[in-house]
Amino acid sequence: MSPATVLPPPLFLASHPALDFLNTYATPDGVAVEWIGDGAAFFRWLEAAGHLRAGDGERISRRNGTAAADTLAGDARTLREQLRSALRAGATARADRALISALNDWLAEGSAFARLQAEDGLVRLTVQERADAPRQLLVPLALAAARLLTEEDLGRVRVCEGPVCSLWFLDRTKSGTRRFCSAETCGNRAKVAAFRARARRRAISAPK
Ligand SMILES: [Zn+2]
Numbered sequence: 001m002s003p004a005t006v007l008p009p010p011l012f013l014a015s016h017p018a019l020d021f022l023n024t025y026a027t028p029d030g031v032a033v034e035w036i037g038d039g040a041a042f043f044r045w046l047e048a049a050g051h052l053r054a055g056d057g058e059r060i061s062r063r064n065g066t067a068a069a070d071t072l073a074g075d076a077r078t079l080r081e082q083l084r085s086a087l088r089a090g091a092t093a094r095a096d097r098a099l100i101s102a103l104n105d106w107l108a109e110g111s112a113f114a115r116l117q118a119e120d121g122l123v124r125l126t127v128q129e130r131a132d133a134p135r136q137l138l139v140p141l142a143l144a145a146a147r148l149l150t151e152e153d154l155g156r157v158r159v160c161e162g163p164v165c166s167l168w169f170l171d172r173t174k175s176g177t178r179r180f181c182s183a184e185t186c187g188n189r190a191k192v193a194a195f196r197a198r199a200r201r202r203a204i205s206a207p208k
Helices: 017-022 039-048 056-064 066-088 090-095 097-107 134-151 183-205
Strands: 112-119 122-129 157-159 168-170
Touching: 017 066, 017 134, 017 168, 039 056, 039 066, 039 134, 056 066, 056 134, 066 090, 066 097, 066 134, 097 134, 122 134
Parallel strands: none
Antiparallel strands: 112 122, 157 168
16 A cells, blocks of 8 residues: 555644644544655655645656655654754754754755736735755755744644654644644544543542
């Protein structure tokens, strides 16, 4: 069976693209899932995340070979884990010279170009990364990580409190009280667990 048929759909619930990237390795239901285990899987994820246009991954694989794509997926996993361990340290991630140096190496691969896009009678100016060489595919991820470090409050970068969950997110709520990757899944699970715990306590303390 190819990995495409066994991987669950990728998750984009982190409220920041750099943290969605971290969530390409996670244990959403207590079972570890690696979404970028090889080049083909990495390209599928980049397309799903909107970092790569549909079909570009296949084109790049054809031109450069699957070995180059697999190497790139390995580079992406290395960068991802470097970012993860830096963020575990909170705001001091900004002082992580090894991370900054790695991000600068990837950012240097970039060659963005501006483009006018006509849409519904309006014209918008957008900036796009080229996706010609495989190494350029990591530029949007390095840029997202660089933006997280420079533009966001790292005190609001959190790991879901769900007991079997390991997903990261940026708390963008006004009150700063987001605790779960998703209120529907982990939030509900936590509510049910708390309800059961209360019920158990009541059953224990109730007179016989
Ligand atoms: Zn969760």
